[in-house]
Amino acid sequence: MNEVAQICSDLIRFDTTNPGSGERPAAEHVAELLTDAGIEPVVFESAERRTSVVARIPGDSPEALLIHGHLDVVPAEPADWRVHPFSGEVADGCVWGRGAVDMKGTVSMTLALVRDWARRGVRPKRDLVLAFLADEEATGEYGARYAATRHRELFEGCTEAISESGGYSVQAPSGARIYPVAVGERGTAWMRLTATGVAGHGSKPPKDSAVAELCHALSRIAAHRWPVRLTPGVAALLNELGDVLGEPIDLDRLEEEAERLGSVGALFSAQIRNSANPTMLEAGYKVNVIPGTATAHVDGRFLPGYREEFLETIDRLLGPKVTREFVSFEDAPSAPLDAPFFDRLCDALVAEDPAARPVPYVMSGGTDAKSFADIGIRGYGFAPLMLSPELDYYGMFHGVDERVPVEGLEFGVRVLDRLLAA
Numbered sequence: 548m549n550e551v552a553q554i555c556s557d558l559i560r561f562d563t564t565n566p567g568s569g570e571r572p573a574a575e576h577v578a579e580l581l582t583d584a585g586i587e588p589v590v591f592e593s594a595e596r597r598t599s600v601v602a603r604i605p606g607d608s609p610e611a612l613l614i615h616g617h618l619d620v621v622p623a624e625p626a627d628w629r630v631h632p633f634s635g636e637v638a639d640g641c642v643w644g645r646g647a648v649d650m651k652g653t654v655s656m657t658l659a660l661v662r663d664w665a666r667r668g669v670r671p672k673r674d675l676v677l678a679f680l681a682d683e684e685a686t687g688e689y690g691a692r693y694a695a696t697r698h699r700e701l702f703e704g705c706t707e708a709i710s711e712s713g714g715y716s717v718q719a720p721s722g723a724r725i726y727p728v729a730v731g732e733r734g735t736a737w738m739r740l741t742a743t744g745v746a747g748h749g750s751k752p753p754k755d756s757a758v759a760e761l762c763h764a765l766s767r768i769a770a771h772r773w774p775v776r777l778t779p780g781v782a783a784l785l786n787e788l789g790d791v792l793g794e795p796i797d798l799d800r801l802e803e804e805a806e807r808l809g810s811v812g813a814l815f816s817a818q819i820r821n822s823a824n825p826t827m828l829e830a831g832y833k834v835n836v837i838p839g840t841a842t843a844h845v846d847g848r849f850l851p852g853y854r855e856e857f858l859e860t861i862d863r864l865l866g867p868k869v870t871r872e873f874v875s876f877e878d879a880p881s882a883p884l885d886a887p888f889f890d891r892l893c894d895a896l897v898a899e900d901p902a903a904r905p906v907p908y909v910m911s912g913g914t915d916a917k918s919f920a921d922i923g924i925r926g927y928g929f930a931p932l933m934l935s936p937e938l939d940y941y942g943m944f945h946g947v948d949e950r951v952p953v954e955g956l957e958f959g960v961r962v963l964d965r966l967l968a969a
């Protein structure tokens with residue numbers, strides 16, 4: 548019996564909510580599981596209790612592969628759940644709890660695999676660097692970003708990486724099982740906007756209203772229709788989806804096509820253009836006082852290769868009276884899809900699920916892959932998981948009643964074994 552479900556359940560019981568009291572107990576548990584298997588982990592903290600674990604397993608080739616996963620989870624409100632989100636309950640063939648999907652399930656697959664190898668004396672094809680990180684659910688500043696910059700030597704020789712958000716099954720209307728394998732991510736441009744005007748009495752004609760200027764800028768941003776830009780990853784996805792579905796996707800009506808295709812459409816609906824959504828607003832302190840400044844936050848995302856176009860457009864929409872600064876800025880990484888390693892990812896899926904139709908795709912948001920891309924590691928979203936069609940994978944990401952099928956986890960371990968074992 549594979550221990551992956553047990554490891555997953557145990558990991559979920561460590562409440563690693565971010566923001567919260569840190570990842571330390573979970574990281575220590577992971578370090579113990581590795582030590583148990585004769586692997587020597589390096590454990591470090593970026594701040595009190597913000598703990599990460601990195602380990603290297605020597606393989607037949609020193610060109611290393613990085614497998615990274617995060618130990619933190621987003622908050623969960625127990626009253627909304629059918630089971631307690633930190634119970635790690637195993638019921639109805641699933642492991643339940645916050646992080647089951649994002650991403651303690653995947654972390655468990657890696658741990659189960661290397662522990663199984665230790666028992667069977669299996670070596671990996673190439674050096675494997677395993678990283679179990681803090682803080683992905685915020686900006687990674689206390690996790691991946693810290694590890695990649697302050698402990699760069701641990702990633703020596705790593706040319707590629709695999710991590711979350713890819714390699715899971717999505718049921719197509721035709722019945723085919725599609726496995727999107729991520730080859731890139733949109734970049735992140737979280738911005739704080741500031742409008743400055745003249746403060747005054749609320750009953751008088753305003754001289755220069757910061758609130759009004761900011762609202763005008765925000766409404767221009769919200770109303771802007773970003774042009775469709777097909778990056779190579781998305782173009783390849785649309786092409787292959789046409790193949791899998793038996794009829795081409797109409798490129799002139801991508802929004803309607805995304806709507807029509809449901810969960811398959813969700814693979815490209817947010818990935819065909821840049822976006823900028825106003826999310827926070829702040830101004831004023833009293834109804835009869837015109838404030839001198841007003842601020843807002845905007846969640847901006849841009850496709851690989853479209854950073855400049857994004858920034859130029861934003862500046863035009865802001866106009867001369869509103870300034871911007873970045874709260875967080877991370878470039879859009881992309882990894883080649885015409886690469887032997889990408890083919891190997893697809894082959895490993897098909898070997899375990901002959902009905903699998905692997906396709907490339909680009910993530911709409913971001914992961915720790917950005918931090919590792921910055922030190923030259925090409926990241927692929929590959930956390931192999933076979934899901935039953937009735938499970939809504941996207942809905943469970945940060946959602947309630949997050950759960951992962953035990954069989955799906957075991958499938959993932961077998962796929963990783965095919966990909967990585969010598």
Ligand SMILES: [Zn+2]
Nearest residue numbers: 649650683711
């Ligand atoms: Zn995640």
